[in-house]
Amino acid sequence: MSDERSERLRQRRKQSQERAQDVSGSETDEPAETGKSSKPSKPAEPDKQSEPSEPDETDVDEGSVKEEQVGTYMYLPKSQKKDLERLYNILKAEYEYEYDEEFEKNRAFYPLVVKYGLDSLEGLDASEIRERLDSL
Known part of the structure; x- marks a missing residue:
């Protein structure tokens, strides 16, 4: 559809x-x-x-x-997918209440998650990457 x-x-x-x-x-x-x-x-x-x-x-x-935008597909552990959905629902409710406009998952939320996730990973060395992987 x-x-x-x-x-x-x-x-x-x-x-x-x-x-x-x-x-x-x-x-x-x-x-x-x-x-x-x-x-x-x-x-x-x-x-x-x-x-x-x-x-x-x-x-x-x-x-x-x-x-x-470019379609990007990824596989996540169920717990991360659940956390992602939960965070989206919370931010969507807050944003739409405050600004009275739609907060779209693909247009707004996913680009925010990737942008700020990339920012937090930038400049990490190999040992820091290993630590973050171990904490998943």
Whole structure:
């Protein structure tokens, strides 16, 4: 289902770009834009044109995380996964209560965990790495 949603967002973004090009009168750019994603978008285009109000609503939304970031998969011990989920739920509740906006796991939480985890590991020597591994 998330792949379908991603495809719908891509279609809406593409249609918005095409409308912007039509308004600006730059017809020479249109064939190149259509050629970039012609395989997935051609069959879906007629269906999407029947939804005139939705593209305007999604123009306000941020793009798909899949399009903005690189998917990275990892395996964690169950206890670390549980700690990660617990921390996410706590931070999500606090952040959303304070700022009244969504705190997304893939867009916000995971990049924070990796950034500050990398910062804490930077500059460690081999013996310090061994100590941290032993403490897991």
